[in-house]
Amino acid sequence: MRFGYREICLDHETGPRHPESADRLEAIRRRLSRLHGIEYETGDSVGVExxxxxxxxxxxxxxxxxxxxGGGTWDADTLGTExxxxAARASAGLAVWAAAAALDGRDGxxxxxxxxxxxxHHAVFDDAMGFCFFNNAAVAADAALERARVDRVAVFDWDVHHGNGTQDITYDDPDVHYSSVHExxxxxxxxxxxxxxxxGPERTNLNVPLxxxxxxxxxxAAVDDAVVPSVERFDPDLxxxxAGFDAHEHDPISRMRLSTEGYGVLTDRMRTLAGETGAALAFVLEGGYGLDALAESVVMVHEVFDGREPVEPDGDPSERARAVIEEVRDAHDL
Known part of the structure; x- marks a missing residue:
C-alpha cells in the first residue's frame, strides 16, 4: 500500500494517559518499518474553504x-493545543490525498x-467530539464530488464506535452512502x-449496531448480508x-472480539466490493487504542493488498447478531 503520513500529526497533544495519542502513529510506523517496500506520501493540508x-x-x-x-479542553474527551x-488540517488533507490517489488509479x-x-468520524457539522475536530472522511468525499471526479461516494466505517459525525454530515446527501458496523x-x-x-436520499444510511x-x-455476516448489497445497489465511484481498529479483541475500550485476521477478511471484502462496483478504494485511519493490536491490524490490511489470503472465520454468527442483521435487511429492503 501507499501510506499517507505527516510528522505534524504527532504534534497534536492530548496529555498523559489519553488513549488518542501520538503513540498510535508511532506504533504503526515502527511495525511498518519491519516490512520491505513501504512508501509514504505527504499530501497537502486542507484550507479553510x-x-x-x-x-x-x-x-x-x-x-x-x-x-x-493555546487550546485546552474542548469537551471531556477532546483536547488540543496550539x-x-x-495537525487537524493535515489529517484531513491526508484523507483528501488518499481519495485523490485512488481516483488517479492507485490500486492493488x-x-x-x-x-x-x-x-x-465523530466530528459533526458544527462541533468537535470523541477525539475528533474535522471529519476527514467527509472532507475527502466532498472534495471528490466537488471536483467532479465522481458522482457517488460510499463511506464504510468499521470503527467500533458509530461515526455519528459522518452520518450527521452526509445524512441528507443523495450522493453519499454511509454504512457503519459498530457496537x-x-x-x-x-x-x-x-x-x-x-x-432526499433513499436508504443511503445503513447502520448495523451489533x-x-x-x-x-x-x-x-454484517458485511456480506447488509453492507455489501446496500453499497452495490448504490453503485459508488469511490x-x-x-478504518478504526478498536473492535479488536485486544483493544482496551470496547467489548468486541474481532481478530487481526478478521480485519484481513474485512479488507478483502472491501477490495472485492470495489472491484465489482468499479469504485476506487481508499482507507482513512480512525480509532484503535491498543497499540500492538492497532499496528498489527494496519499491517494486516497492507498484507492483504500484498497478496496474503486471509483466513475466513469458523462458525456461525450468534442469534443476537443475526437478528440485528435481519432487521437491517428489512429496513433497507435487501
Whole structure:
C-alpha cells in the first residue's frame, strides 16, 4: 500500500494517559518499518474553504481561535493545543490525498491508506467530539464530488464506535452512502437501524449496531448480508473505508472480539466490493487504542493488498447478531 503520513500529526497533544495519542502513529510506523517496500506520501493540508464545505464556518473559526489561544479542553474527551489546528488540517488533507490517489488509479499494492490524526468520524457539522475536530472522511468525499471526479461516494466505517459525525454530515446527501458496523450502546450512543437517511436520499444510511462480544463471524455476516448489497445497489465511484481498529479483541475500550485476521477478511471484502462496483478504494485511519493490536491490524490490511489470503472465520454468527442483521435487511429492503 501507499501510506499517507505527516510528522505534524504527532504534534497534536492530548496529555498523559489519553488513549488518542501520538503513540498510535508511532506504533504503526515502527511495525511498518519491519516490512520491505513501504512508501509514504505527504499530501497537502486542507484550507479553510475546504473545511467550510463540510463544517459550519463559525465552528471552523472557533477551532482556529481555540488553538491560537493555546487550546485546552474542548469537551471531556477532546483536547488540543496550539499545534492541533495544523495537525487537524493535515489529517484531513491526508484523507483528501488518499481519495485523490485512488481516483488517479492507485490500486492493488498501491492502494492508498492515510494514517493521520486527530481522527475524524465523530466530528459533526458544527462541533468537535470523541477525539475528533474535522471529519476527514467527509472532507475527502466532498472534495471528490466537488471536483467532479465522481458522482457517488460510499463511506464504510468499521470503527467500533458509530461515526455519528459522518452520518450527521452526509445524512441528507443523495450522493453519499454511509454504512457503519459498530457496537450498540457504545459512545456516542447513535447509529440505530431506523436511521436510514434524510428526506432526499433513499436508504443511503445503513447502520448495523451489533451487540457487545461479537467477533469475526458476526462482522463478516454484517458485511456480506447488509453492507455489501446496500453499497452495490448504490453503485459508488469511490469507496472510502473509515478504518478504526478498536473492535479488536485486544483493544482496551470496547467489548468486541474481532481478530487481526478478521480485519484481513474485512479488507478483502472491501477490495472485492470495489472491484465489482468499479469504485476506487481508499482507507482513512480512525480509532484503535491498543497499540500492538492497532499496528498489527494496519499491517494486516497492507498484507492483504500484498497478496496474503486471509483466513475466513469458523462458525456461525450468534442469534443476537443475526437478528440485528435481519432487521437491517428489512429496513433497507435487501
Amino acid at each position: 475546504r473545511l467550510e464545505r463540510v463544517h459550519d464556518p463559525e465552528y471552523v473559526a472557533a477551532v482556529e481561535s481555540f488553538c491560537a489561544e 499545534s492541533t489546528w495544523e 499494492r498501491d492502494t492508498p491508506f492515510s494514517i493521520g490524526r486527530p481522527p475524524g 450498540r450502546g457504545l459512545y456516542p450512543g447513535t447509529g440505530e437501524v431506523g436511521e436510514t437517511g434524510g428526506e 451487540p457487545g462480544g461479537c467477533g469475526d463471524a458476526e462482522y463478516l 469507496l472510502i473505508v473509515s
